Amino acid sequence: MVAETTFAPPTDRGAQAWRLHVVLWVLILFVSLFSLSIGAAGAQVRAGLMAWIATDKLDAATRLILFDIRVPRLVLGLLVGAALAVSGAMMQGLFRNPLADPGLVGVGAGAGLGAITAIVIGATLPAFLINALGNYMIPLAAFFGGWGSTLILYRVSTRNGRTSVATMLLAGIALAALAGAVSGILVYMADDRQLRDLTFWGLGSLAGATWIKVLTAGPLIAVAILSAPFMARGLNGLSLGEATAVHMGVPLERLKTGAILTVACATGAAVAVSGGIGFVGIVVPHLLRLATGPDHRTLLPNAALLGAILLVLADCISRTIIAPAELPIGIVTAVLGAPIFLWILLRRRGVVDL
Numbered sequence: 078m079v080a081e082t083t084f085a086p087p088t089d090r091g092a093q094a095w096r097l098h099v100v101l102w103v104l105i106l107f108v109s110l111f112s113l114s115i116g117a118a119g120a121q122v123r124a125g126l127m128a129w130i131a132t133d134k135l136d137a138a139t140r141l142i143l144f145d146i147r148v149p150r151l152v153l154g155l156l157v158g159a160a161l162a163v164s165g166a167m168m169q170g171l172f173r174n175p176l177a178d179p180g181l182v183g184v185g186a187g188a189g190l191g192a193i194t195a196i197v198i199g200a201t202l203p204a205f206l207i208n209a210l211g212n213y214m215i216p217l218a219a220f221f222g223g224w225g226s227t228l229i230l231y232r233v234s235t236r237n238g239r240t241s242v243a244t245m246l247l248a249g250i251a252l253a254a255l256a257g258a259v260s261g262i263l264v265y266m267a268d269d270r271q272l273r274d275l276t277f278w279g280l281g282s283l284a285g286a287t288w289i290k291v292l293t294a295g296p297l298i299a300v301a302i303l304s305a306p307f308m309a310r311g312l313n314g315l316s317l318g319e320a321t322a323v324h325m326g327v328p329l330e331r332l333k334t335g336a337i338l339t340v341a342c343a344t345g346a347a348v349a350v351s352g353g354i355g356f357v358g359i360v361v362p363h364l365l366r367l368a369t370g371p372d373h374r375t376l377l378p379n380a381a382l383l384g385a386i387l388l389v390l391a392d393c394i395s396r397t398i399i400a401p402a403e404l405p406i407g408i409v410t411a412v413l414g415a416p417i418f419l420w421i422l423l424r425r426r427g428v429v430d431l
Contacts (some may be wrong), residue, residue: 085353089377090369090372091193091369091372093368093369094369094370094372094375094376094379095375097365097368097369097379098375098378098379098382099417101244101379101382101383101386102382104382104386105155105298105382105385106261108386108389108390108393109155109259109389109391111150112147112150112151112154112389112392112393113143113147113151113236115393115396115397126199130344145288146286148289149286149287149288149290150283150284150286150392151389152286152291152295153283153286153290153291153294153350153351154283154385154388154389154392155385155386155388155389156291156294156295156298156299156347156385157283157294157298157347157350157354158357158384158385158386158387158388158389159298159302159353159380159381159382159384159385160298160302160343160344160346160362160384161179161323161343161344161345161347161358161361161384161388162357162358162362162380162381162383162384162385162387163301163302163305163340163343163359163377163381163384164178164179164184164301164340164343164344164347164358165177165178165179165357165358165359165361165362165380166358166361166362166365166373166376166377166380167305167336167339167377168336168340168358169362170312170313170315170316170336170373171312171315171333171336171337172241172242173315173316176359176365178358178359179340179343179344179358182231183223183226183227183230183249183252183253183256184193184223184226184227184340184341184344184348185223185253185344185348186226186252186256186257187222187223187224187225187227187252187256187270187345188219188220188221188222188223188226188344188345188348188349189219189222189256189260189348189353190239190256190259190260191218191219191220191221191222191223191225192215192218192222192278192349192352193218193260193263193275194218194222194262195197195214195215195217195218195219196215196267196271196274196275196278197263197264197266197267197271197275198263199214199215199218213289213290213293215278216290216293216294216349216350218344219348219349220345220346220348220349223341223344223345223348223349224341224345225257225270226252227338227340227341227345227382229252230245230248230249230252230337231245231337232335233245233248234248239330241426242333245296247339254268256414277352277405278352278353279353279407280352280353280405280406280407280408281353281354281355281405281406281407281410281413282349282351282352282395282403282405282406282407283351283392284403286350290350293346293350294346294347294349294350297343297345297346298343298346298347300342300344301339301340301342301343301346302343304335304339305339305377305381306373306374306377306378308332308335308336308339309372309373309376309377310373310374310375311327311328311329311332311374312332312336313372313374314327314371315327315329315332316324316371324336324348330388344358344406351406352389352405352407353407354406354407354410354411354415355407355411355414356410356411356413356415356418357384357387357388357410357414358384359385359399359418360387360414360417360421361380361384361387362376362380363418363421364383364417364421365379365380365383366409367421367424387407387410387413388406388410391406391409391410391413392406392409394409395408395409
């Protein structure tokens with residue numbers, strides 16, 4: 078990793094990017110308050126939230142809804158959205174490909190296989206292990222599945238201390254196909270209840286958010302997001318080509334290793350606690366590049382903020398559009414993200430600059 082300052086020079090686009098940074102922080106505040114105030118008990122909680130802001134005491138029911146249900150869900154949504162967006166921006170920079178996303182390193186496929194394995198085969202584990210893991214069997218299996226596939230991919234694509242990005246891309250496709258085949262076998266073995274669980278996990282949701290999940294995934298995501306800006310200058314150099322990056326003094330192998338491990342850490346933890354959520358990692362970096370340019374020194378922190386905002390907004394929609402039921406958040410992000418992505422492609426005539 079390249080440990081240099083992450084502040085942009087005082088150019089017009091740099092100033093515009095940091096003004097956007099301030100605006101995004103303000104938007105996060107408003108989106109967070111909006112997320113805490115909506116739901117089945119929206120009116121009562123909204124009044125309680127205003128009372129809490131005014132330092133008044135909350136009744137027990139309002140405190141339970143706010144601090145045991147909605148606040149952990151909000152925090153988890155912010156973390157997952159930031160993790161997916163930063164991971165997408167880093168993968169697009171590493172592969173110099175605007176269509177790249179964390180799925181290219183096998184994290185999504187591996188995490189999915191881990192979750193499917195836990196759902197289908199978990200009931201056959203010893204009783205003491207099932208009791209010990211409880212509701213965290215699926216998130217843990219998804220996390221270790223994502224990490225395992227990433228380590229395999231890294232081992233395959235690294236030779237004599239050098240990592241080939243092209244080999245990594247092809248190996249990632251092969252691993253995703255293999256994981257998909259094994260997942261298909263397990264789905265074929267599943268019963269009706271397990272098939273329902275598999276469907277809802279694959280579509281993604283923040284409905285099961287708890288403080289334990291936040292404390293489990295939060296540190297991993299936070300470390301990954303805080304590490305990402307230190308690779309910004311290296312990713313900027315890499316966008317000009319590997320040979321140019323080496324001449325600029327970029328420690329290329331260390332950059333590749335750091336980027337892959339950072340993406341695996343952030344995405345593995347995010348997928349483990351939220352399931353499959355698409356389009357955030359692809360759409361958010363594109364929107365920011367259109368608005369403020371490709372400089373990773375501003376792109377990465379802004380991607381974290383915008384990804385968090387969009388995922389929390391998508392969660393608000395999923396909770397209210399068919400209330401009192403909830404729509405899986407992966408459906409909402411796909412419905413919102415796909416048209417935006419198509420608009421970007423049409424606007425650039427199919428070519429989106431890095």
